[in-house]
Amino acid sequence: MMMIGVDIGGSKIELAALDAAGAFVLRRRTPTPVGDYAATVEAVGDLVDAAERELGEGSSVGVATPGALSLATGRVKNANSTCLNGRALKQDLERRLGREVRLANDANCFALSEAIDGAARGARVVFGVILGTGVGGGIVVDRRVLEGANAIAGEWGHNPLPAPQPRDLPLPSCYCGRSGCIETYLSGPGLAADHARAGGERLAPEEIVVRGEAGDDACAATLARYEERLARALASVVNVLDPDAIVLGGGLSNVARLYDGVPRLWGAHVFSDQVRTRLLAPVHGDSSGVRGAAWLWEQDRLLEDAAPPGGAPRGPVTLREITAENIDRVGEVRVVGEQRFHVASVAKTFWQARGRDDLWMRAIYAGEDPVGFVCLRVRDDEAYIARLIVDFRHQGRGYGHEAIRQLIAHARTLPGCNRVTLSHVPSNARVARLYGRFGFRHTGIVDEEGEIEMRLDLA
Numbered sequence: 001m002m003m004i005g006v007d008i009g010g011s012k013i014e015l016a017a018l019d020a021a022g023a024f025v026l027r028r029r030t031p032t033p034v035g036d037y038a039a040t041v042e043a044v045g046d047l048v049d050a051a052e053r054e055l056g057e058g059s060s061v062g063v064a065t066p067g068a069l070s071l072a073t074g075r076v077k078n079a080n081s082t083c084l085n086g087r088a089l090k091q092d093l094e095r096r097l098g099r100e101v102r103l104a105n106d107a108n109c110f111a112l113s114e115a116i117d118g119a120a121r122g123a124r125v126v127f128g129v130i131l132g133t134g135v136g137g138g139i140v141v142d143r144r145v146l147e148g149a150n151a152i153a154g155e156w157g158h159n160p161l162p163a164p165q166p167r168d169l170p171l172p173s174c175y176c177g178r179s180g181c182i183e184t185y186l187s188g189p190g191l192a193a194d195h196a197r198a199g200g201e202r203l204a205p206e207e208i209v210v211r212g213e214a215g216d217d218a219c220a221a222t223l224a225r226y227e228e229r230l231a232r233a234l235a236s237v238v239n240v241l242d243p244d245a246i247v248l249g250g251g252l253s254n255v256a257r258l259y260d261g262v263p264r265l266w267g268a269h270v271f272s273d274q275v276r277t278r279l280l281a282p283v284h285g286d287s288s289g290v291r292g293a294a295w296l297w298e299q300d301r302l303l304e305d306a307a308p309p310g311g312a313p314r315g316p317v318t319l320r321e322i323t324a325e326n327i328d329r330v331g332e333v334r335v336v337g338e339q340r341f342h343v344a345s346v347a348k349t350f351w352q353a354r355g356r357d358d359l360w361m362r363a364i365y366a367g368e369d370p371v372g373f374v375c376l377r378v379r380d381d382e383a384y385i386a387r388l389i390v391d392f393r394h395q396g397r398g399y400g401h402e403a404i405r406q407l408i409a410h411a412r413t414l415p416g417c418n419r420v421t422l423s424h425v426p427s428n429a430r431v432a433r434l435y436g437r438f439g440f441r442h443t444g445i446v447d448e449e450g451e452i453e454m455r456l457d458l459a
């Protein structure tokens with residue numbers, strides 16, 4: 001089923017259709033009928049109708065909106081596109097489109113997009129931050145948006161800037177009625193106002209960034225203050241949520257120095273001797289709204305698709321729950337405590353895009369108990385990508401050998417297969433030696449996580 005995501009922005013409404021592997025199939029946009037609610041609903045409906053006609057098939061529809069859905073009334077609140085506020089947008093879109101529609105605010109969609117197949121892919125707890133005209137945020141846990149009891153989870157922009165210092169005073173007043181909100185310092189307008197307060201020229205935020213990075217002293221000093229405040233503000237999020245990854249989005253996520261500078265500074269404010277949280281630049285940029293909106297349905301379906309028909313284990317499951325009958329249908333597998341191997345995400349790329357027939361999986365048994373598994377898929381006519389997982393409690397006892405042996409034996413039975421490629425091999429010497437014993441050699445390819453690719457020629 002095709003997934004459509006719609007992003008209702010202040011000036012344009014964007015639509016994207018994604019296939020099951022997350023690739024763009026079609027993208028369209030139309031100007032937002034500013035200030036006209038009925039026309040906004042109609043414009044979304046028309047975009048979806050036209051896309052489905054063009055695609056020749058139905059789709060699921062997810063929508064990114066500014067603001068949040070009030071749980072009390074089911075209506076939009078806190079939106080800066082104010083014609084949406086107080087409106088029953090979800091019900092009105094459902095009536096127009098004749099189906100259930102999922103809605104989430106744009107920050108949540110950003111966080112979901114980056115958590116599912118973006119910068120924070122594979123991380124369990126992700127905080128997505130919008131640093132733009134306003135400051136917002138969204139939380140994704142185990143690839144699902146955390147909405148919260150008040151539908152404001154992740155909305156940190158109107159918390160006070162923590163640990164104010166003399167140079168933060170007087171506290172700037174905020175449109176929300178409070179003073180010293182994080183947004184008044186860390187939004188684009190907040191950055192520009194701070195530059196002016198420090199005696200600088202009145203400049204657009206983008207201009208301050210460009211000049212600061214080019215070495216202009218006053219602009220560089222403003223960026224340094226921004227960086228230090230961002231470190232303080234994010235440290236308080238780390239203290240509460242303790243996320244695995246924080247992904248920056250919005251216009252100010254383009255400030256390159258933040259990714260080194262902030263993690264250097266936030267340790268002083270985080271209640272831990274070391275901070276393992278990663279601060280990441282976004283992968284999908286301006287496409288995050290439509291992508292995250294489209295994934296609003298997929299966040300359930302990834303697991304449903306992967307579940308066996310007999311109602312057997314849905315992810316995450318432990319290796320013990322895997323049987324020879326269900327091995328090719330399980331969702332996520334919990335391997336080592338917090339670390340998980342996303343079979344569902346592999347499956348998404350492997351069998352939904354390529355057809356399940358290409359995928360071969362086998363459990364590795366210790367007596368009756370599955371303790372690991374190995375999978376292999378056709379990449380082209382001759383090469384294969386393989387993965388292998390052994391429960392850490394059983395590592396070092398020969399099961400890795402057994403998995404590699406089965407993998408190679410299976411590859412040799414495949415007509416036309418003359419080499420096996422292992423992706424995502426942890427780059428530690430012990431693992432590399434293990435594969436090396438079977439003749440695998442490092443291809444020289446290393447991914448962003450530091451994992452390596454290894455290859456065995458069968459000829």
Ligand SMILES: [Zn+2]
Binds near residue numbers: 157175176178181183
């Ligand atoms: Zn405020």
